[in-house]
Amino acid sequence: xxxxxxxxxxxxxxxxxxxxxxxxxxxxxxxxxxxxxxxxxxxxxxxxxxxxxxxxxxxxxxxxxxxxxxxxxxxxxxxxxxxxxxxxxxxxxxxxxxxxxxxxxxxxxxxxxxxxxxxxxxxxxxxxxxxxxxxxxxxxxxxxxxxxxxxxxxxxxxxxxxxxxxxxxxxxxxxxxxxxxxxxxxxxxxxxxxxxxxxxxxxxx
Numbered sequence: 001x002x003x004x005x006x007x008x009x010x011x012x013x014x015x016x017x018x019x020x021x022x023x024x025x026x027x028x029x030x031x032x033x034x035x036x037x038x039x040x041x042x043x044x045x046x047x048x049x050x051x052x053x054x055x056x057x058x059x060x061x062x063x064x065x066x067x068x069x070x071x072x073x074x075x076x077x078x079x080x081x082x083x084x085x086x087x088x089x090x091x092x093x094x095x096x097x098x099x100x101x102x103x104x105x106x107x108x109x110x111x112x113x114x115x116x117x118x119x120x121x122x123x124x125x126x127x128x129x130x131x132x133x134x135x136x137x138x139x140x141x142x143x144x145x146x147x148x149x150x151x152x153x154x155x156x157x158x159x160x161x162x163x164x165x166x167x168x169x170x171x172x173x174x175x176x177x178x179x180x181x182x183x184x185x186x187x188x189x190x191x192x193x194x195x196x197x198x199x200x201x202x203x204x205x
Contacts, residue, residue: 009188018043020077050193059135065168070203072165079159087179095151095159104133129156167199192196
């Protein structure tokens with residue numbers, strides 16, 4: 001049973017998400033003032049803050065099983081350092097294929113100085129709206145991991161969501177370890193929208 005305080009926190013997140021999404025469309029000239037209001041309320045009452053995503057490959061093991069996993073992803077309408085944080089497991093557009101998505105961990109954001117283990121590489125600072133992402137599987141080489149060690153910094157705008165729950169099998173599932181701040185923000189969303197039975201039904205074994 002979800003408590004009243006959790007529902008209130010969840011509703012605040014829905015309103016914030018709905019307004020941010022509508023405002024983006026409004027600024028692009030895609031909707032009018034009246035349509036902005038309608039879009040916000042439509043999302044508040046009908047929309048969800050999460051979606052299911054299937055991830056395969058061993059890049060994110062052990063967070064996600066080597067055989068893949070069904071993920072509950074919280075939508076991020078506009079990624080910036082105030083909405084996603086270092087330590088978060090994020091879903092992002094593949095820099096090499098915009099129709100594909102990668103699941104990686106956010107390792108650094110704008111302002112971080114990046115220093116390579118290879119002394120031949122010069123240190124550099126991540127510019128505004130840039131981030132650095134890494135695979136969790138430390139056994140993989142950069143080419144196998146397919147992360148920022150291979151393709152370099154990526155734009156924050158490529159981030160579309162944060163993974164908050166992972167189902168590896170019907171009996172092996174649980175919340176994903178993100179930054180402390182994100183886990184606190186996501187807790188009411190997880191409590192209201194998590195449906196393990198639905199995740200099991202959509203799981204690709």
